[in-house]
Amino acid sequence: MTVTTRPPTGSAPGPAPSRRSLGDRLGARLSALPTVAALLIFVGMIIYGEAAYGRIVQFSTLSNLLVNNSHLIILAVGLTFVILTGGIDLSVGAIIAVSSVAGVMLSNAGWHPVAAVLVMVLIGSALGLVSGVLIQYFGVQPFIATLATMFLARGLASMLSTVPERLADDSAIRELATQLKIIDGEKVNDLVVTPGVVAAVVIVVLGFLVLHRTRFGRTVYAIGGSEQSATLMGLPVPATKLGIYVISGTLAGIAAVVYTSRLGSAQNITGIGWELDAIAAVVIGGTLLTGGTGFVLGSVVGALVLGLMNVLITRDGGIRPEMTTIITGGILLVFVILQRVLAARRRSETG
Amino acid sequence: MTGAPPIVEMTGISISFPGVKALDAVDFRLFPGEVHTLMGENGAGKSTLIKALTGVYKIDEGQILVAGVERRFGGTADAQAAGIATVYQEVNLCANLSIGENVMLGHEVRGPFGINWKATHRAAAGVLATLGLEQLDLRRPLATLSLAIQQLVAISRAMVTEPKVLILDEPTSSLDANEVANLFTVIRKLRDQGVAILFVTHFLDQVYAISDRITVLRNGGFVGEYPTRELDRTTLISKMIGKDFATLRSLGSERQTHHYEPRGEPLLKAEDLGRKGSSEPTDLELHQGEVLGLAGLLGSGRTELARLLYGADRPDSGTVWLRGKKTDIHNPTAALSHRIAFSSENRRDEGIIRDLTVRENLVLAVQAKRGWFRPLSRKEQDALTRKYLAELNVRPADPERPIKFLSGGNQQKVLLGRWLATEPDLLILDEPTRGIDVGAKAEIQAAVAALAAKGVAVVFISSELEEVVRLSDRIIVMKDHRKLAELENGPHVTAETIVAVIADEGDDEEGDSE
Numbered sequence: 001m002t003v004t005t006r007p008p009t010g011s012a013p014g015p016a017p018s019r020r021s022l023g024d025r026l027g028a029r030l031s032a033l034p035t036v037a038a039l040l041i042f043v044g045m046i047i048y049g050e051a052a053y054g055r056i057v058q059f060s061t062l063s064n065l066l067v068n069n070s071h072l073i074i075l076a077v078g079l080t081f082v083i084l085t086g087g088i089d090l091s092v093g094a095i096i097a098v099s100s101v102a103g104v105m106l107s108n109a110g111w112h113p114v115a116a117v118l119v120m121v122l123i124g125s126a127l128g129l130v131s132g133v134l135i136q137y138f139g140v141q142p143f144i145a146t147l148a149t150m151f152l153a154r155g156l157a158s159m160l161s162t163v164p165e166r167l168a169d170d171s172a173i174r175e176l177a178t179q180l181k182i183i184d185g186e187k188v189n190d191l192v193v194t195p196g197v198v199a200a201v202v203i204v205v206l207g208f209l210v211l212h213r214t215r216f217g218r219t220v221y222a223i224g225g226s227e228q229s230a231t232l233m234g235l236p237v238p239a240t241k242l243g244i245y246v247i248s249g250t251l252a253g254i255a256a257v258v259y260t261s262r263l264g265s266a267q268n269i270t271g272i273g274w275e276l277d278a279i280a281a282v283v284i285g286g287t288l289l290t291g292g293t294g295f296v297l298g299s300v301v302g303a304l305v306l307g308l309m310n311v312l313i314t315r316d317g318g319i320r321p322e323m324t325t326i327i328t329g330g331i332l333l334v335f336v337i338l339q340r341v342l343a344a345r346r347r348s349e350t351g
Numbered sequence: 352m353t354g355a356p357p358i359v360e361m362t363g364i365s366i367s368f369p370g371v372k373a374l375d376a377v378d379f380r381l382f383p384g385e386v387h388t389l390m391g392e393n394g395a396g397k398s399t400l401i402k403a404l405t406g407v408y409k410i411d412e413g414q415i416l417v418a419g420v421e422r423r424f425g426g427t428a429d430a431q432a433a434g435i436a437t438v439y440q441e442v443n444l445c446a447n448l449s450i451g452e453n454v455m456l457g458h459e460v461r462g463p464f465g466i467n468w469k470a471t472h473r474a475a476a477g478v479l480a481t482l483g484l485e486q487l488d489l490r491r492p493l494a495t496l497s498l499a500i501q502q503l504v505a506i507s508r509a510m511v512t513e514p515k516v517l518i519l520d521e522p523t524s525s526l527d528a529n530e531v532a533n534l535f536t537v538i539r540k541l542r543d544q545g546v547a548i549l550f551v552t553h554f555l556d557q558v559y560a561i562s563d564r565i566t567v568l569r570n571g572g573f574v575g576e577y578p579t580r581e582l583d584r585t586t587l588i589s590k591m592i593g594k595d596f597a598t599l600r601s602l603g604s605e606r607q608t609h610h611y612e613p614r615g616e617p618l619l620k621a622e623d624l625g626r627k628g629s630s631e632p633t634d635l636e637l638h639q640g641e642v643l644g645l646a647g648l649l650g651s652g653r654t655e656l657a658r659l660l661y662g663a664d665r666p667d668s669g670t671v672w673l674r675g676k677k678t679d680i681h682n683p684t685a686a687l688s689h690r691i692a693f694s695s696e697n698r699r700d701e702g703i704i705r706d707l708t709v710r711e712n713l714v715l716a717v718q719a720k721r722g723w724f725r726p727l728s729r730k731e732q733d734a735l736t737r738k739y740l741a742e743l744n745v746r747p748a749d750p751e752r753p754i755k756f757l758s759g760g761n762q763q764k765v766l767l768g769r770w771l772a773t774e775p776d777l778l779i780l781d782e783p784t785r786g787i788d789v790g791a792k793a794e795i796q797a798a799v800a801a802l803a804a805k806g807v808a809v810v811f812i813s814s815e816l817e818e819v820v821r822l823s824d825r826i827i828v829m830k831d832h833r834k835l836a837e838l839e840n841g842p843h844v845t846a847e848t849i850v851a852v853i854a855d856e857g858d859d860e861e862g863d864s865e
Binding site for chain 2: 209212213214215218219221222224225226228229230231232233234235236292293
């Protein structure tokens with residue numbers, strides 16, 4: 001027997017542990033990196049906007065950003081749940097259409113506003129349940145199942161009405177968009193919130209608590225990691241998968257209430273493509289489309305990045321509004337590539 | 352296991368799958384405070400029986416009593432509720448979550464404000480400490496751990512519910528000797544606490560080291576239940592395979608004694624082949640008709656070296672000559688066109704495609720080599736499949752059965768057939784016999800020997816040193832991602848020789864650093 005190689009051995013025993021713990025800390029935060037990046041980009045956009053156009057860092061602009069995007073934030077929270085399990089929900093935009101048209105018509109027909117709002121939310125829950133049952137018990141791919149629900153919801157909305165339905169001026173539902181002044185600034189520079197914004201904030205906080213402080217939430221992450229493992233661990237996988245589509249549908253119903261109260265009217269073509277905006281917000285916020293990694297707060301940042309981008313484009317004036325979607329696409333692409341790089345890094349670490 | 356009534360009593364269990372009776376009237380008893388081993392070849396029905404007990408499969412006939420109460424399990428959660436916890440052979444944890452989260456998933460400690468993470472992590476740390484894993488940082492992602500440690504984490508997870516029955520389905524297949532010893536200490540501790548442990552393994556040494564009783568299955572049928580001390584190894588093996596042990600034994604040692612003398616130019620020659628972080632620069636020569644063993648512990652860099660040879664990873668140093676010509680093997684497709692084939696150690700994820708049939712799995716590599724625009728005709732596919740199913744004795748020899756219904760050993764044979772069908776000059780086999788039974792193991796070893804006799808150069812990677820010694824003409828011993836030594840095999844070389852090489856090096860290292 002011949003010993004062919006014998007290079008010098010070992011490093012000094014001292015520094016090894018501290019070096020490893022640094023690597024650990026980086027490893028633990030790797031999954032939060034895309035979310036942090038989204039936050040940085042958001043801050044960067046605000047600074048750029050303030051420097052280039054002015055009047056960005058002021059109460060009225062920032063409150064309008066929240067008021068105008070509260071429905072998108074609510075949708076994004078719902079989609080975060082779905083995408084964390086590795087699923088997708090394409091039906092939320094259409095759910096908003098059918099829910100808001102039905103709500104306005106019921107309200108105008110003399111229903112009590114609370115009852116009308118409740119029906120709007122429950123329409124969302126019911127359609128979410130349809131998607132969930134198709135996916136969990138009929139084994140349909142989430143993409144196809146929610147596509148079917150989307151067509152169903154859009155069709156139902158068109159059956160109800162094909163013209164804009166205007167909410168009566170004295171309807172109590174409009175009060176949900178009342179602007180409440182928190183800080184009375186100079187002229188119109190006020191810090192305002194609407195009940196819709198409050199609803200969005202409450203939903204974000206609840207979404208965060210459910211995902212991180214309940215077994216249901218942990219099961220959502222486990223399914224996204226490996227559905228097979230989650231099943232073998234004895235976690236309630238079927239109930240959880242059903243649950244997340246009901247949550248997503250219900251939140252779409254709530255988003256419909258928030259949006260309708262602000263606009264004061266509803267139409268069967270409302271919300272076309274909003275599901276994609278919401279998905280974009282979730283992805284920009286750092287949630288992996290393959291599931292298992294991501295945060296609700298990231299999705300909020302994602303929605304605000306999209307909203308702020310629209311504000312900046314309007315302020316610029318030189319950018320044609322048609323460019324908006326191209327810019328959205330560009331931002332999305334950058335984030336997806338960032339995620340791929342991180343995923344590849346993590347694979348090479350384990351493999 | 353004396354006067355106490357059995358905690359689990361299964362009688363007359365039958366389960367059928369399309370076209371095959373997986374279990375036929377099997378009886379099984381498990382007593383509190385015993386370690387009971389389930390033995391049988393691959394395909395004997397061990398996994399099926401376990402899955403019946405853990406609620407994964409529904410039983411067609413028979414009765415399951417747990418603690419004297421008849422149970423019908425609708426799913427794994429039912430079985431867990433009845434006090435039956437399971438650790439599977441393939442680690443079933445969530446790589447995206449942290450260690451602590453994995454241990455406690457579904458059992459998190461809850462307070463008035465939802466999950467109390469502090470208490471949850473404390474509970475997780477407590478369970479991990481009983482397995483001697485207290486040094487693990489609970490907040491680290493699971494994915495950063497080695498497979499062996501992940502397996503121990505999975506066992507910790509099973510202990511969280513304080514189960515009455517703990518099923519360990521080949522928990523040792525990816526553990527090294529120290530880790531096995533550590534695990535056995537834990538198993539004995541649990542047994543003494545009155546937990547009934549059902550243990551499945553292919554390592555006979557481990558069976559005799561740990562188990563109190565043995566139940567043997569063969570071809571889905573019940574052979575018998577025996578106290579371990581009344582059943583010697585030879586009898587056990589002949590009960591498992593239903594034939595004489597001597598015929599199996601004869602396959603082995605021949606090669607070691609009449610080993611092949613390499614002649615002429617090497618088929619493959621590598622100089623300074625390496626990749627930063629995965630493989631130190633290594634020299635290597637490989638001749639036609641030679642079996643080169645790569646020996647070393649798990650994580651010693653055997654797979655990484657093989658991946659460089661096959662182009663699955665790009666080397667960042669060194670040169671490779673193939674048949675005397677300088678060659679750059681930059682990806683697996685290029686390797687295949689140079690007649691180099693690689694069978695991965697990760698059978699489940701990188702090997703078989705579960706939902707395809709045996710035939711479709713077998714022809715994949717040939718088809719890839721020919722290019723997808725020149726499809727193999729059905730006749731060619733059938734001929735290839737028939738040839739290799741017969742040559743490698745795949746059971747059942749049904750080319751149209753989805754491969755997921757085959758046992759691990761038979762899946763491995765199909766994979767071997769897949770690469771043989773490409774008629775390689777160089778075949779790299781990474782752990783081809785891991786987790787498969789004695790019979791299938793012997794058949795695969797015989798196939799490797801036959802290949803070498805036909806002039807194929809084989810790189811054989813295995814954690815079982817005896818196997819490497821029996822099969823190889825030359826052995827490269829690896830440690831810490833580098834080549835430690837190269838041994839000419841011969842009658843003087845044994846598994847102990849290799850262990851000594853690895854251990855000596857370790858001693859030196861300690862001496863140097865002090």
